[in-house]
Amino acid sequence: MRKLLPALLAAGLAFAPLSFAQAQDGQGPTENTASEEAAAGQDASAEAAEEGHAETPHYPLRHPEQLNWSFAGPFGHWDVAQLQRGLKVYKEVCSACHGMRLVAFRNLEALGYSEAQVKAFAAEYTVQDGPNGDGEMFERPGIPSDYFPSPFPNTAAAAAANGGAAPPDLSLIAKARAVERGFPTFVFDLGTQYQEAGPDYIHALLTGYDQEPPQAIAESLQPGTYYNPYFISGPALAMPPPIGDDQVEYPDGSPQTVDQYSRDVAAFMMWAAEPHLAERKATGFVVMIFLVVFAGLLFAVKRRVWAGTAH
Known part of the structure; x- marks a missing residue:
């Protein structure tokens, strides 16, 4: 038995290279064919890309403009007058299709x-x-x-009244709809406390209906949709322009323009999504000051206690 095992091992080592070579010979044509097809496919894709037929669009087609908000930054605060105007815009315009079931x-x-x-x-x-x-x-x-009631009894009724797509609830829309800013911008956002991507997107979407679509996109738009380069899910959406100039009357004399309406309702949506934002920032600032002072006191106590100890 002891002599049989070494003999079988030697025979296996002897025939292994031959079997491997035969396997390579048998698989060679298939692998070469696959490689040639892949190369041909890559060449075809490259040629199509040069002709502009294989470019994959990334949405939104345009990134929202970064605006100045009163609640931005570590010392942000709510502009109460703006929030009241935003509530007025929501009540008179947005509430016809969108609910706010969490407010x-x-x-x-x-x-x-x-x-x-x-x-x-x-x-x-x-x-x-x-x-x-x-x-x-x-x-x-x-x-x-x-809570703010929905304008429709259920989701099915909302979809049936809006061409098959139910309008989203706006309670958390300012937090749910935010365009990623990418690297390295998001790294700096940690220091600036930037979290206004949602309001920026809402404002851009509401003011982006007057853009002219490129020829290639205009030919592919579905009937009944409206081109908007700021839409996060495609080149067009089913919602028509929801608001126009002088549609909502402002008793405080603020400009009654689409741009101002969009800013006000976007700020109101941010408050609805995170009503304690300003208080959280104020508390965080106090906590950071406390931690800095506490660290200084700990260092001073450590120096005092261990001053007479040899190191």
Whole structure:
């Protein structure tokens, strides 16, 4: 047995190179053919790219402009007047198609409204409640503890009324829709506390409907869609231009333009998505100051305690 094992091992080593060579010979034509086809495909792709037929578009086609917001930076704060104008734009324009199911009427007191004003504002909406004593649902005027109702009874009804696509809820839209800024910009964003990509996108989208599409894109647009180079999911979207100049009246005398409307409603959407943003930044600044002072005190105590100890 001891002599048989070395003999089998030697025979295997002897025939292994021959088997490997035969396997290579058998697979050679297939591999060469695959390599030639891959090379041909790459050449064809390169030629198509040179002709402009194989370029893969990346959306959005244009990146939103970085705007100046009052809530930007580590010392950001809310512009209450702007938020009130944004609420007005949402109520008179956006609420016809979009809901805000995560924002309660009582939260509007943070925008400078009194309790009586919030009650009057909530009463303008009709809210479904129930069941009652007979087991049926009923409708009643809204109260401060209610949330902004959806304009449609359900998602299917919303999609049916809007060409098959249900309008998104706007409660968290300012945090959910943000264009990636890429490297190395996002590295600097850590120091500047930049988190306004969502409002920048909302403003760019609302003001980007007047752009003319390139010829290649214009030929591929689906009927019933509207070209917008700032749309994050494609070259066009089904939502028509939602607002125009002088559509919403501002009692404070602010410009009644699409640009101003877009800025105001984008700021309001940011507040709706993160209402405690300004307080969080103020708390964070105090915490950083405390940590710096505390580190200095620890260093001074360490020097004091170990001053007489030989190192």
